[in-house]
Amino acid sequence: MSLQRIGANGLSLIRLDAILMGLLGLLMLIGLAVLYSAGEQDASLVVNQSIRLGVGLAAMLVLAQVPKRLWLLWAPYLFGLALAMLLVVEWVGVGRGAQRWLDFGVIRFQPSEAMKITLPLVLAAYLSERPLPPSLMPTLISVVLVGISSGLILVQPDLGTAILVGTGGLAVVFLAGLRWRMIAGLGALVMAALPAMWLNLRDYQKNRILTFLDPERDPLGQGWNIIQSKIAVGSGGWSGTGWLSGSQSHLEFLPEPHTDFIFSVLAEEFGWLGVMAVLVIYALIIIRCLQLAQQCTDPFARLVIGGIVVSFFVYVVVNVSMVSGLLPVVGVPLPLMSYGGTSAVTLLAGFGLIQGLHSRRRFMGH
Amino acid sequence: MKLARWFKQASARVRDGAAELKVIDRRFQWLGAVMLACLLLLAGRFAQLQIVDHELYASRAENNRVALRALAPTRGLILDRKGRVLAENRPAYRLVVVPERVPDWEAMLDQVGALVTISDDERARFNRARQRARRFQAVPLKTNLRSDEVARLAAHRHRLLGVEVEPYLTRHYPHGALFAHVLGYVGRIDERDLERLGPDRYRASTHVGRTGIEQAYERVLHGQPGVETVETNAQGRTVRVLERQAPANGQDLQLTLDLDFQRAAAEALDGHAGAVVVLDVDTGAVRALVSAPGYDPNQFVNGIAPSAYQALLDNPRRPLFNRFLQGAYEPGSTIKPFLALAGLAEGVIDSDEEMFSRGWFELDGEGRRYRDWKRGGHGWVDLTKALAESVNVYFYEMAVDLGIDRMARELALFGFGQPTGIDLLGEGDGLLPTRAWKRGQFGEAWFPGETVITGIGQGFVVATPLQLAHATALLAAEGRTGAPYLHTPTAPSQRVVHADPHWDAVKAGMVEVIHGPTGTARAVAQDVPIRFAGKTGTAQVFGLPDDADAVDEREQDNLPEHLRNHALFVGFAPIDDPKWAISVVVEHGGGGATVAAPIGADVMARVVQ
Numbered sequence: 001m002s003l004q005r006i007g008a009n010g011l012s013l014i015r016l017d018a019i020l021m022g023l024l025g026l027l028m029l030i031g032l033a034v035l036y037s038a039g040e041q042d043a044s045l046v047v048n049q050s051i052r053l054g055v056g057l058a059a060m061l062v063l064a065q066v067p068k069r070l071w072l073l074w075a076p077y078l079f080g081l082a083l084a085m086l087l088v089v090e091w092v093g094v095g096r097g098a099q100r101w102l103d104f105g106v107i108r109f110q111p112s113e114a115m116k117i118t119l120p121l122v123l124a125a126y127l128s129e130r131p132l133p134p135s136l137m138p139t140l141i142s143v144v145l146v147g148i149s150s151g152l153i154l155v156q157p158d159l160g161t162a163i164l165v166g167t168g169g170l171a172v173v174f175l176a177g178l179r180w181r182m183i184a185g186l187g188a189l190v191m192a193a194l195p196a197m198w199l200n201l202r203d204y205q206k207n208r209i210l211t212f213l214d215p216e217r218d219p220l221g222q223g224w225n226i227i228q229s230k231i232a233v234g235s236g237g238w239s240g241t242g243w244l245s246g247s248q249s250h251l252e253f254l255p256e257p258h259t260d261f262i263f264s265v266l267a268e269e270f271g272w273l274g275v276m277a278v279l280v281i282y283a284l285i286i287i288r289c290l291q292l293a294q295q296c297t298d299p300f301a302r303l304v305i306g307g308i309v310v311s312f313f314v315y316v317v318v319n320v321s322m323v324s325g326l327l328p329v330v331g332v333p334l335p336l337m338s339y340g341g342t343s344a345v346t347l348l349a350g351f352g353l354i355q356g357l358h359s360r361r362r363f364m365g366h
Numbered sequence: 367m368k369l370a371r372w373f374k375q376a377s378a379r380v381r382d383g384a385a386e387l388k389v390i391d392r393r394f395q396w397l398g399a400v401m402l403a404c405l406l407l408l409a410g411r412f413a414q415l416q417i418v419d420h421e422l423y424a425s426r427a428e429n430n431r432v433a434l435r436a437l438a439p440t441r442g443l444i445l446d447r448k449g450r451v452l453a454e455n456r457p458a459y460r461l462v463v464v465p466e467r468v469p470d471w472e473a474m475l476d477q478v479g480a481l482v483t484i485s486d487d488e489r490a491r492f493n494r495a496r497q498r499a500r501r502f503q504a505v506p507l508k509t510n511l512r513s514d515e516v517a518r519l520a521a522h523r524h525r526l527l528g529v530e531v532e533p534y535l536t537r538h539y540p541h542g543a544l545f546a547h548v549l550g551y552v553g554r555i556d557e558r559d560l561e562r563l564g565p566d567r568y569r570a571s572t573h574v575g576r577t578g579i580e581q582a583y584e585r586v587l588h589g590q591p592g593v594e595t596v597e598t599n600a601q602g603r604t605v606r607v608l609e610r611q612a613p614a615n616g617q618d619l620q621l622t623l624d625l626d627f628q629r630a631a632a633e634a635l636d637g638h639a640g641a642v643v644v645l646d647v648d649t650g651a652v653r654a655l656v657s658a659p660g661y662d663p664n665q666f667v668n669g670i671a672p673s674a675y676q677a678l679l680d681n682p683r684r685p686l687f688n689r690f691l692q693g694a695y696e697p698g699s700t701i702k703p704f705l706a707l708a709g710l711a712e713g714v715i716d717s718d719e720e721m722f723s724r725g726w727f728e729l730d731g732e733g734r735r736y737r738d739w740k741r742g743g744h745g746w747v748d749l750t751k752a753l754a755e756s757v758n759v760y761f762y763e764m765a766v767d768l769g770i771d772r773m774a775r776e777l778a779l780f781g782f783g784q785p786t787g788i789d790l791l792g793e794g795d796g797l798l799p800t801r802a803w804k805r806g807q808f809g810e811a812w813f814p815g816e817t818v819i820t821g822i823g824q825g826f827v828v829a830t831p832l833q834l835a836h837a838t839a840l841l842a843a844e845g846r847t848g849a850p851y852l853h854t855p856t857a858p859s860q861r862v863v864h865a866d867p868h869w870d871a872v873k874a875g876m877v878e879v880i881h882g883p884t885g886t887a888r889a890v891a892q893d894v895p896i897r898f899a900g901k902t903g904t905a906q907v908f909g910l911p912d913d914a915d916a917v918d919e920r921e922q923d924n925l926p927e928h929l930r931n932h933a934l935f936v937g938f939a940p941i942d943d944p945k946w947a948i949s950v951v952v953e954h955g956g957g958g959a960t961v962a963a964p965i966g967a968d969v970m971a972r973v974v975q
Contacts, residue, residue, distance in 0.1 A: 132386040175397065177389035234415040234423025272416040276409060283405055290394060302390050306397065317404050324411050 015064040015359035017292060023285045024336065024351065028053055030278060031262075031337030037244045038258040038265040039339070045258060049339055056345040060352030068357055072125050072300060078114075079122035079145075085111035086152040112153045112161045113346040117353060119149050119165055120307025123172040128300040133177030142173045143186065157202045160332035163318065168311030175306040176299070225261070229323045233267040240271030258339040260331060263323045278337075282316050289351075292358040301357040308350045315347075435596060436570035439589030440535060442616035444549060444579060446625045447653075452545055453580070455535035459511040461519065462504035465496055467528030477526055482515045484508060487672065491554070506572065509668045510536060537573060537667045541625070543660030544632055547688045548623065548790075548852065550578020551663035567591065570613075576666070577688075579621065579852060582790050589616035621852045622651035630972035631656045634965040640952040641689040642965070643835035644973060647944045649855055650839065650848035652788070653973065655832075657689040692794040694828035695951050698903030698958065699756045700936045701777070701823035703841060703872050705764065706749060708776030710868040714767040717749045717871035727762040729814055736762050736818050739904075753875025754882040756902065758822050765821025770812055773820060774800045779862045780837040782829055787849035787856065796833050799826035823903060835949035838936040842899075842944035844869045876901055877941055886959040887935070890967035896974055900937030900966060902958030930954040935962035939974050946973050 008018035032046050039045035089111050123142050130138050146169035154162035174183070198206070235241070258265075267275050286309055293305040312335060319334040321327035333343050415423065444453035461482065468474050478484065484492075488508055495505045511519070511531065519531050537552045539545065552573040555563075559574050563584075568574070570591045575581040592613030597606050631642035631654040644654035661678055665671075670678075678686050687693070709715040725743030726735040737758065738744060744757045752760035765773060778784065783798025799820070801812040819825040829837075832850060839847050845862035848855055876899035879885040886902045933955030938944045948966055955961035 131381050132389055171397070175390055175393045177386075177393060230415060231423050231427050233412065234419050235427035236416050237420045237424065238417060267412065267416065272412055275412045275416070279405060279409060283401075286401060290398065293394065294391075297387070299386055299390055302387075302394075306390075306394065310397065313401055313404075317408065320408050321411075324408070324415060326408075326411055 012359065014061060016061070016355050017288070017358065020285065020288045020292070020351065020355065023281060023288060024348075027278070027281050027285065027336050030266075030281070031334075033243065034262055034266045034269070034337060035258055035339055037269060038262050041244065045339060049344075052340075052344050053336075053348070056348030059345055059349040060355075063349050063352035064356035064359070066353075066356055068298075068301060071121060071304070071353070071357070075118070075122045075125035079118045082111055082114040082118045083149065083152075086115065086149070089156070090152070110342050112156065112158060112165065113342050115149050115153065115165045116161075116168060116311055116346050117308065117350050119146065119169045120172050120304050120311070121353075123169055124176075124300050124303035124307065127172065127176045128298070128303060132299060133179060134173070136182075139173065139178060139182055142169075146170055146173070154197075155200070158331075159201070160318070160330045163330065164311045164314055164332065167314045168307045171310035172303050172307040175303055225329060226325050229261055229264045230325050232264045233324055236268040236271045236274075238271050239273050240267075240269045243269050260319065260329070260333055260338060261323055262338050263320055263334050266337075267323070279316075279320070282313075282335075286313055289354055292354060296358055304357060305354045308354055312347065312350070315343075435594045437592035437594055437610075437613045438570035438572070439591055439613035440615040441537065441552070441573070442587040442589070443618040444587070445618060445620045446623050446628075447621060447651075448624065449620070450625045451540060452621065452623070452625070453549055454538050454540060456538040457533060458509070458536040459516045459531055460509040460534055461507045461511060462530050462532045463492070463496075463507050464504050464528050464530070469527055474526065474529065477522075478507065478519075478529060481518045481522060482508060482511065485671075487669065491669065504530065504532065509534075534572075539663045541628075542662045542664060544628060544656075545623075546578075546660040546663045547657040547690065548578055548621075548655045549663065550580040550582075551576055551666040552580050553666055554669055573667070577792075578790060579619065583619055583853065587616040587619060590614040619853055622646070622653065623655065623852065624653045627654040627969070627973055628656060630654070631969045632658060632660075634968035635952070636965070638952045638955055638961070638965075639683050639689075640950065640955065641693060641831035642951075642969060643690050643831050643850075643949045644969060645835050645839045645847075645850055645947045647839045647843045647847060647938060647947050649858055650836070650850045651855065652850050652852050653946070654969070655690055655852070657687070657691075657693075659683050659685045661685040688792075689951065689953075690831040691788075691790060691792065693830055693951065694794060694796060695831070695932055695934065696825070696827065696905035697823035697829045697834060698905040698932070698934050699758075699822055700834060700901050700903035700934045700949075700958070701827070701829075702753060702756065702761055702903075703876055703901050703936075704777055704780050704782075704837060705761060705768075705773065705821060706753065706872050706875065707841070707862075707864050707868055708768060708773060709764045710749075710871065711776065711864055712768060712772060715749060715764055717867070720746045720748045721760060721763065723747050723757050723759040725759070727759045727818070729766070729818065732815065734815065736815075749871055750875045750878050750882075751884070753872070753901065754878035754885045756879075756886050761821040762818045763821075765817050766814070770817045770820060771800050773817075774798050777827075780840050781833055781861075782827070782837065786830075786832055786836045788832060789851050789854050793832070794830045796829040797826060824906060831949050831951045834934070834936050834951070835947055838938055838949060839947035841869075841872070842938035842947050873899055873941065876937070880937075887963035887967075889959070890963050893964065893967035894939065894971045894974065896939060897941050898937055898939035898967075898970055898974075899941050900935060900963065902963050903934035903936075904956075904958045905932040905934065930956045933958045933960070933962035935966040937966050937970060939970050946970065948973075 004018075011018045011021055032049060035049055036043070036046050123145065127134050127138060127142060134142070146166055149169065150162040150166035153165055263275075263278075266278060270277075289305055289309045289312075293302045293309070296302050296305070315332060315335040318327060318330060318332045319338075322329055322332065333340055335347050336344060441455060443451055443455070446452055461478065463474070475484070475489070484507065492505060492507045507529075508515075516531055519526070519529075523529075523531075539549060539551070553576040554572060555568060555574050560568055563574065567588075567590065571588065575584040575587065580587065590613060592611045594607055594611070595609040597608055627644055631644065635642060635656065635658045638658065640658055642654060642656045643652070645652055659681075665674060706715070710717065723738055723743035723745060725741060726737045728735050739756065739758060743759065744751065744755050747755070747757045747760050749760075751757065768776075774783070777798055783796055785793040785795055787793075799812075799816070804810055804812050804816075804826070816825050820827055836847075836850050839850075840862055843858075844866075845864065846858055846860045848858040877897065879887050879900050879902065880891050880898060882888065885891075887900055931954070933950075933952040935950040935958055936948065938947045948969060950962045950966040950969070952962050952965065
């Protein structure tokens with residue numbers, strides 16, 4: 001047996017998929033390399049991020065072992081717990097200006113992160129218990145659940161996460177076969193709700209959107225970031241300026257070159273080819289997940305995987321659009337590349353769930 | 367489990383598994399198509415930025431670049447009530463470094479160090495600021511350059527890459543120590559300040575108000591920054607200004623203080639440590655506010671040398687201590703007029719009633735004797751004489767009759783034990799003891815002897831010089847005035863109510879202190895051109911043995927200075943329609959009559975001119 005073979009078999013023994021793990025590993029390594037450059041070659045950033053990724057991988061491994069029937073059984077309770085914690089965070093949460101965290105003394109926990117997984121889970125469980133495509137009542141109930149979950153996150157206020165959770169949830173409903181005329185109806189409803197949402201946005205969020213529409217509005221703040229990010233991206237050219245030698249001096253003009261704007265560093269130092277390479281890796285990860293979904297023979301697994309993959313995809317698209325000036329700065333990190341712990345752990349946990357649902361091997365069995 | 371059952375509710379419809387999976391399949395295809403479209407869009411976007419427009423962005427990045435410079439607003443001036451400048455901005459020069467234009471840090475620092483001395487302190491501060499600043503933002507290396515340093519740097523300018531001499535405005539306090547504690551000073555902004563104040567508002571600013579008026583009115587004085595869009599050449603030097611949005615300068619702040627009064631008060635203190643407060647009786651406007659010794663606030667503006675700062679901290683006379691705002695002094699006999707009003711109001715004394723002072727007072731069943739300051743006592747004493755000669759026994763007896771809680775209640779009306787509400791930060795509360803307070807603080811019952819000495823303003827009771835002046839203003843204005851203020855007035859209100867004869871009796875006693883034949887401060891009657899009223903006080907610093915005779919004021923001169931009593935004086939003028947109230951505290955001055963009253967009279971003489 002070849003070494004590859006043994007590796008693949010070993011991974012499948014712990015209910016993981018070799019191709020997906022390979023792609024994720026490649027992405028994380030590239031991420032650490034870019035982070036080293038973006039963080040002014042500060043090794044401690046790389047070490048910290050590696051530790052977080054390690055925690056995420058451990059969470060992935062644990063979640064992959066949970067059998068599907070338990071997920072089906074637990075889904076409503078897990079969702080209820082996440083919802084309750086979101087409500088608690090409204091009351092007692094700690095956070096700089098925004099209520100996002102629950103402080104348990106030892107660890108601080110962001111309930112909105114748990115929502116990224118539990119919402120697709122509960123919707124998939126709920127809808128797959130019923131005939132598909134869903135009829136009107138289940139559809140409405142699902143949409144209301146999505147609205148409540150992302151609404152609670154929106155008022156924290158955390159626009160970026162609200163978008164991710166909302167699209168992940170809606171994706172499940174869409175994949176379940178929601179009829180086109182209902183989609184049209186929902187679309188009309190959302191358009192009608194937009195003015196109300198605008199009124200409920202916090203000032204800083206309104207500013208971000210207004211600044212996006214007219215960067216000159218705030219030349220020292222958000223608009224500055226967009227302008228400078230575009231200059232960094234554009235000056236990268238075909239093949240970039242080379243690792244560690246971004247001419248924009250490692251993007252010191254950006255307040256967070258190693259978090260939300262890490263893609264600008266990549267674009268400047270590795271050029272269009274580097275951008276394409278990373279986008280292709282993201283695409284391959286998504287394609288592999290869709291393949292895994294395809295191989296599942298039950299609607300539940302397919303819907304869960306679909307929902308998680310969509311929110312992963314939205315992460316990428318929103319962040320990359322943001323640094324290239326296509327979308328306003330909404331504060332969404334680049335998955336598995338941006339510096340920061342919570343989202344990396346949740347994302348890897350989500351991939352653990354996907355692989356566990358797909359695996360036909362019994363837990364610890366042969 | 368109802369939830370679980372509802373959740374899993376089986377459907378009546380017969381389910382076709384294969385058909386359902388087909389539905390999902392088709393949706394996955396839709397999803398894949400949308401995702402592909404998005405990714406293609408992104409690929410196109412990056413192709414546009416990086417390939418089509420590459421030249422444009424590369425040239426913006428490499429050659430000519432548009433830089434944004436935040437423009438600092440000019441800090442508002444601080445003026446006295448006649449418009450004389452108390453804090454101003456002076457033109458000066460500083461050495462700044464633009465990080466991105468420095469090819470070699472060590473070489474640059476060595477070159478500059480050969481031309482002007484850069485202290486370790488300045489170097490450390492520069493390195494901290496450099497880490498915070500954007501690469502094109504100038505970071506100050508040395509401020510307040512001397513003119514010879516400016517000349518030397520200008521001569522070598524062509525050799526110093528990334529180094530510039532830049533004109534700027536620096537805060538200056540022309541009267542130095544005279545207003546140090548009132549105005550406070552501005553100091554360099556550090557990271558914590560930026561976080562607290564908002565980095566956008568302070569992006570271009572280097573200084574922020576640290577204490578005093580500069581701190582309390584930071585928002586008004588600072589202003590709003592502007593922004594300038596400039597085009598720079600390859601070396602980063604500004605080629606031209608493209609656009610300019612001017613900063614909104616800070617507002618000038620006119621204070622109620624009077625430079626002449628302030629000067630008179632500081633001169634009258636004549637080297638003593640202490641405080642003088644002069645208030646406008648009707649409104650609470652502060653006309654003079656001195657804490658001595660002071661310090662030169664100018665040395666804090668550009669960063670005080672650690673050794674100089676240590677010297678200020680180590681100075682036993684504590685020049686940094688704000689005595690008028692935070693000093694806690696036993697009021698001594700200056701509390702007697704306020705207690706007299708309490709006694710009259712509560713019916714414990716009558717202004718005509720006389721009692722006999724034989725020189726000491728003794729509580730029932732307690733052996734200890736509480737003494738008069740005059741050996742052998744004052745004989746028959748009414749209220750006027752009790753105030754004029756400051757007869758302790760009269761007030762011992764009244765205090766016992768009132769009890770501590772009633773005394774506390776009445777004194778609180780005059781503002782004792784609480785901040786006056788002046789528009790400065792960090793005001794002290796003083797202390798007005800009660801039974802409940804002592805139980806909470808020490809877990810002990812209140813002793814009757816403590817009531818006795820509270821009657822002459824000793825024991826636990828302490829007040830700030832500002833509180834004493836405010837209480838005196840309240841008394842002079844018969845209960846109606848505003849909180850002391852330097853810029854923002856509060857509407858005067860009736861804070862204390864007493865019967866007219868009571869006000870008159872107490873005021874008459876205070877006039878006798880100055881103008882009566884046996885008044886404790888009769889020696890200063892001639893110092894002021896008009897008749898005025900007052901009360902002296904002496905607070906013990908050095909505890910005497912119980913049975914010792916009270917130390918005569920004259921004997922105080924023989925004690926080492928730090929054991930001498932604090933001397934106090936409160937007063938107001940004119941006596942008919944009072945306009946000014948004053949308080950004087952002289953630390954270790956010896957006696958209120960011999961030291962504090964003459965100082966008060968000197969200031970009063972200048973004020974009523």
